[in-house]
Amino acid sequence: MTGMTDVPARPAGLRERKKARTRAAIRQQALRLIREQGYAATTIEQIADAAEVSPATFFRYFPTKEDVVLQDDLDIITTEALDAQPPELSPIAAFRAASAATLASLSPEDLATLRDTAELTASVPEVRARAIDEFVRTINQIAEAIARRAGRNPDDFEVRNLAGAIIGVIMSVTTSYGGSTWTAEGLTDVTSLFARIDRALAHLEQGLPL
């Protein structure tokens, strides 16, 4: 399982492999510099220098500075896992199972990267805004997957609404600093993030009782 890393198993030509390597290098250097110096203090030029490409090339791989932090394929993995769940599960139950499967599929490096991006998502306003917009995009994918399971139309109001509620509770968990989710040590935190998401989904499944 390649998880969130940017290197597919063995792409065809040399050109493709080089591109994948460049992309991974840019992302890796960017995250390192941001971890060391902070987000605002890290410029595109620094990232480009560290990755040994020109600034222009940076923008050929990532349309904005935020995207170098955010871009992963977690949504794709989760959608696939969702499709793989047995059809007798309710939509939310299936989604919970898919989340668990996604977490299990991540390598230690994936978890470390995910921790970085999650931290930045919670703390840097521009990154957070962009990340949440991605969440909204994800509503459509979730809606499509749920529609497939339920044999409904993906544009169906109820289907989209359910997807929106799921994303809403995930957002609420992901963007809260209140708890000490991001204070301490690495991997444990990502796991506990997934645990909190699961708890939120269970609560939603029960009709959100107070």
Added chain:
Amino acid sequence: MTGMTDVPARPAGLRERKKARTRAAIRQQALRLIREQGYAATTIEQIADAAEVSPATFFRYFPTKEDVVLQDDLDIITTEALDAQPPELSPIAAFRAASAATLASLSPEDLATLRDTAELTASVPEVRARAIDEFVRTINQIAEAIARRAGRNPDDFEVRNLAGAIIGVIMSVTTSYGGSTWTAEGLTDVTSLFARIDRALAHLEQGLPL
């Protein structure tokens, strides 16, 4: 009811009144230019010229270009309306009533402005991202209001989760282009947006059945 306009009834000193007028002028000119030319094509310099202030002054009133589109006090009004609902209503029912009260309190000009901002929120990526981030901020306010009603702690997991789900379904409605919500004429559309939000909340209240 002052609604979304930026001019409070009668502020104390001359200084305050002048500030309010400048703020309103900037906002008004900005929305006009954006309506005429589009968001990206409208520069801060143009807005500043039209409002007869320096570009630097623009940023004293609005921290970013997106904020000139977004900043309103709808969330405050809604929160107040929520507090005013009778305590026997369930949280979601109270929120629906509060939304209806908010809509009723808006002047025609408020509705026109709201239509513009809603359109831009759905169509311009930067604006949308920023707007959704504001939604997340709103989760906290909603959570506090719900906590007050239910006599719970605002940091309570279930309370926040409920607030997240509410915002999630609203987001799902607000950011969808699929329907023809924004295609045709003015005020009707904003009203129908509120109608769709109400329908989404009703669905959420029923436990999101498919």
Added chain:
DNA sequence: ACTTCTTTTGATAGTCTCTCTCTTATTCGA
């Protein structure tokens, strides 16, 4: 191997948002 075509890259210049600093003008309170 050699040429040709396509893709990728780097260099350069430019635009626009946003920040900082300094100075000037205006309003407020005594």
Added chain:
DNA sequence: TCGAATAAGAGAGAGACTATCAAAAGAAGT
């Protein structure tokens, strides 16, 4: 009327992002 805040303007500058064009590198056909 006079000092104290406070707001506005001017100007310089950093940094994200775009557009253009020429050079380099991989792919493909002969």
